[in-house]
Amino acid sequence: xxxxxxxxxxxxxxxxxxxxxxxxxxxxxxxxxxxxxxxxxxxxxxxxxxxxxxxxxxxxxxxxxxxxxxxxxxxxxxxxxxxxxxxxxxxxxxxxxxxxxxxxxxxxxxxxxxxxxxxxxxxxxxxxxxxxxxxxxxxxxxxxxxxxxxxxxxxxxxxxxxxxxxxxxxxxxxxxxxxxxxxxxxxxxxxxxxxxxxxxxxxxxxxxxxxxxxxxxxxxxxxxxxxxxxxxxxxxxxxxxxxxxxxxxxxxxxxxxxxxxxxxxxxxxxxxxxxxxxxxxxxxxxxxxxxxxxxxxxxxxxxxxxxxxxxxxxxxxxxxxxxxxxxxxxxxxxxxx
Ligand code: EPU
Numbered sequence: 001x002x003x004x005x006x007x008x009x010x011x012x013x014x015x016x017x018x019x020x021x022x023x024x025x026x027x028x029x030x031x032x033x034x035x036x037x038x039x040x041x042x043x044x045x046x047x048x049x050x051x052x053x054x055x056x057x058x059x060x061x062x063x064x065x066x067x068x069x070x071x072x073x074x075x076x077x078x079x080x081x082x083x084x085x086x087x088x089x090x091x092x093x094x095x096x097x098x099x100x101x102x103x104x105x106x107x108x109x110x111x112x113x114x115x116x117x118x119x120x121x122x123x124x125x126x127x128x129x130x131x132x133x134x135x136x137x138x139x140x141x142x143x144x145x146x147x148x149x150x151x152x153x154x155x156x157x158x159x160x161x162x163x164x165x166x167x168x169x170x171x172x173x174x175x176x177x178x179x180x181x182x183x184x185x186x187x188x189x190x191x192x193x194x195x196x197x198x199x200x201x202x203x204x205x206x207x208x209x210x211x212x213x214x215x216x217x218x219x220x221x222x223x224x225x226x227x228x229x230x231x232x233x234x235x236x237x238x239x240x241x242x243x244x245x246x247x248x249x250x251x252x253x254x255x256x257x258x259x260x261x262x263x264x265x266x267x268x269x270x271x272x273x274x275x276x277x278x279x280x281x282x283x284x285x286x287x288x289x290x291x292x293x294x295x296x297x298x299x300x301x302x303x304x305x306x307x308x309x310x311x312x313x314x315x316x317x318x319x320x321x322x323x324x325x326x327x328x329x330x331x332x333x334x335x336x337x
Pocket of ligand 1: 127225235238273275278296298
């Protein structure tokens with residue numbers, strides 16, 4: 001195994017932050033991963049996969065393990081369903097396209113989400129009314145202390161909104177190595193209820209809705225709102241949408257009757273953080289090379305050479321302004337390193 005030194009991580013994180021890895025190792029197999037975890041000269045390890053959900057605010061002194069394990073295997077199938085095992089290093093959108101080419105349904109609403117498959121369960125990625133947990137069966141993860149592989153069922157993963165066991169109790173303990181998903185082969189469950197999808201399908205005069213057409217619509221919507229990390233560094237939604245209780249919502253609704261919201265239950269209401277941030281005047285604003293995207297205020301962007309600290313300072317300023325103006329706390333969705 002070839003440990004590289006003082007390697008720039010700029011092309012390994014979608015924010016395009018030029019932090020350095022003091023030591024860096026590309027991992028292509030389970031055996032290599034196990035071997036790397038045993039390297040005693042590097043007691044601390046730091047995992048990078050698609051690098052799509054992290055903001056690097058400093059150089060990394062630990063041994064950086066870049067997960068590059070590939071492969072998509074059909075584990076089982078019948079007339080209606082197929083179960084896939086996908087290695088952690090498979091690009092997420094590449095996987096979605098692979099499934100659509102074979103007419104396997106379930107992932108189409110999550111087209112074009114940046115990142116790799118292995119990190120998808122960590123924050124239970126989701127978009128346009130669908131979350132990873134809806135097709136998730138189980139995943140395998142390696143214990144960083146023992147090198148043993150463990151299987152985690154859907155229940156074990158404790159999925160929530162952009163949340164899971166791996167972000168909480170399991171943090172720092174496991175490296176996800178593969179993910180199993182159960183998809184439909186026919187009678188697909190078409191999820192078009194999210195307003196923007198229906199409008200896009202109508203605009204394209206789609207008469208027969210298919211999973212491929214939904215994917216096309218999602219791609220068009222995302223391209224119109226979200227910056228392409230290959231062109232403009234970003235990490236998707238920087239903040240989570242805040243969830244507030246009924247009392248807070250009634251107060252908020254009375255003072256801001258035009259605000260969009262999603263009712264989660266009788267006692268919980270989700271307010272789009274993008275709306276709150278836009279109301280505070282940040283949308284499209286640029287401070288040096290750090291900025292707030294012009295089409296979606298929930299997305300912070302790097303115009304070129306912003307440092308992680310500059311992006312983080314902007315995030316803190318936004319959080320304080322939103323709290324001050326609305327009394328609502330917003331928190332980052334992105335992992336701050
Ligand atoms: N809005 C504004 N101004 C903005 C942005 C949004 O007023 O600058 C309003 C919109 O008009 C709309 C509402 O906020 O009424 C919701 O906006 P949008 O549909 O764009 O979705 P979101 O709540 O901002 C979430 C996810 C996205 C996901 C979309 C679609 C989170 C944190 N973000 O965004 O996920 O693509 O829904 O399902 O839940 C990601 O996690 O990286 C991500 C992009």
